[in-house]
Amino acid sequence: MPAIFKDKMLVRGIVFCLESDLPLEARSLLEDFRLAVNNAIRAGLQARVTSRNALCRLAYNDSRKEHPKMYSQHLVSAFEVAGSVLKNHRKRFRKGVTGRIPYVKRLMMKAENQAYKLDRKTGVIDLPIRAGCHVALRLVVSEYHRKYLDDTTLTLGSLTVLPNRVIVAFRKDAPKPYTPGSVMSLDTNEGSLDGVFVEGDIAKAVKADFQDVAIIQRRHHDRRRRLQKKKAHDRRTMRRLTRREGAREHHRIDHRLHQVADTVLRFAEGRRSAIVLEDLKGFKSKRSKELNRRLSMWPRRKLHQIIEYKAQWKGIPVVKVDPRNSSRTCPICRRIQDSRMGAEFACECGWHLDRHINASINLLQTAISNGMAGGLRFNPGAFQHDVMMILYEPAMAARSEPNGTSGIVGVT
Numbered sequence: 408m409p410a411i412f413k414d415k416m417l418v419r420g421i422v423f424c425l426e427s428d429l430p431l432e433a434r435s436l437l438e439d440f441r442l443a444v445n446n447a448i449r450a451g452l453q454a455r456v457t458s459r460n461a462l463c464r465l466a467y468n469d470s471r472k473e474h475p476k477m478y479s480q481h482l483v484s485a486f487e488v489a490g491s492v493l494k495n496h497r498k499r500f501r502k503g504v505t506g507r508i509p510y511v512k513r514l515m516m517k518a519e520n521q522a523y524k525l526d527r528k529t530g531v532i533d534l535p536i537r538a539g540c541h542v543a544l545r546l547v548v549s550e551y552h553r554k555y556l557d558d559t560t561l562t563l564g565s566l567t568v569l570p571n572r573v574i575v576a577f578r579k580d581a582p583k584p585y586t587p588g589s590v591m592s593l594d595t596n597e598g599s600l601d602g603v604f605v606e607g608d609i610a611k612a613v614k615a616d617f618q619d620v621a622i623i624q625r626r627h628h629d630r631r632r633r634l635q636k637k638k639a640h641d642r643r644t645m646r647r648l649t650r651r652e653g654a655r656e657h658h659r660i661d662h663r664l665h666q667v668a669d670t671v672l673r674f675a676e677g678r679r680s681a682i683v684l685e686d687l688k689g690f691k692s693k694r695s696k697e698l699n700r701r702l703s704m705w706p707r708r709k710l711h712q713i714i715e716y717k718a719q720w721k722g723i724p725v726v727k728v729d730p731r732n733s734s735r736t737c738p739i740c741r742r743i744q745d746s747r748m749g750a751e752f753a754c755e756c757g758w759h760l761d762r763h764i765n766a767s768i769n770l771l772q773t774a775i776s777n778g779m780a781g782g783l784r785f786n787p788g789a790f791q792h793d794v795m796m797i798l799y800e801p802a803m804a805a806r807s808e809p810n811g812t813s814g815i816v817g818v819t
């Protein structure tokens with residue numbers, strides 16, 4: 408079954424910097440908000456509740472007493488934040504990860520869309536602090552931000568205020584995906600997406616090379632190891648340093664993966680292509696305890712997540728198929744080989760091709776035979792062995808997006 412897009416609300420969080428420092432009143436609101444969240448967390452833990460409404464009943468009166476002037480909608484949204492912290496804590500607890508009692512350390516606050524106003528022309532946010540006291544937050548608006556502010560199909564969701572920036576959630580109904588006129592099938596590997604692009608009678612190899620992601624990851628992994636050894640006598644410092652390393656690594660890899668996804672999607676959108684990907688779910692359970700494998704799978708999953716999400720946002724059809732035997736099957740005679748071979752797949756029938764690209768052809772054929780490729784067909788004989796289209800390569804990382812990043816906030 409192709410993915411169901413109907414009635415789905417998509418949310419995208421856009422980060423804005425502020426033109427000046429946060430006004431004092433807003434800063435103390437952040438502090439009060441954090442206190443309210445942490446109080447609600449404590450109350451929720453004791454009473455074993457996690458829902459916003461239950462927390463509200465439980466802690467509203469006390470919180471009101473403690474923060475008598477806080478705008479009541481902010482208080483309610485503090486319960487919402489507390490609820491999600493508690494839910495995560497409970498999930499970890501069930502998985503057997505026994506952590507400390509959770510609390511929010513970062514200064515932050517969240518306001519639902521009724522609790523603030525954003526003038527989309529001027530980029531000024533009107534944030535109520537308490538009765539009779541509002542502050543204006545001036546956003547730095549780049550061309551990238553303009554696209555979201557000016558797009559009238561987008562409505563505003565929640566606002567997250569941090570000491571030096573804000574995140575505005577933009578929402579829209581998922582657009583209906585277009586009917587594809589071509590198809591691109593991609594096999595996801597540790598350092599690249601390798602695949603085939605089929606348009607009419609022509610089939611060409613495509614590649615998005617992101618080898619540097621694995622290199623960045625390995626480098627940070629080693630550095631973290633060294634830090635852990637060096638600071639073994641001082642666990643607090645060690646933990647702080649490794650966490651900082653982790654955040655940096657995460658940020659760099661994330662940025663790279665977004666670039667890869669963007670170039671792939673731009674190509675697909677330009678050619679009205681459907682995208683075929685392997686379903687990575689199957690890899691999860693089996694050997695999840697092997698740390699190295701988990702490390703190497705993480706960017707691939709993340710990349711799929713980004714591609715799928717952005718594709719939904721743009722209305723690009725994405726099809727996921729079971730990858731079983733895709734790297735061992737001959738697309739011509741359907742023989743299945745006993746084991747994987749080297750870089751090249753070669754069959755007794757004479758067919759031979761780069762192993763990854765061969766796998767992508769099998770993914771495509773699975774999609775076609777399941778009726779998921781919108782009536783498009785593919786003839787392996789039409790494959791042009793001498794053509795390779797490079798969609799992305801590490802050198803392109805230097806040309807990065809203008810300031811402003813977007814993250815996945817969630818799908819509801």
Ligand SMILES: [Zn+2]
Pocket residue numbers: 737738739740741742754755756757758
């Ligand atoms: Zn064969």
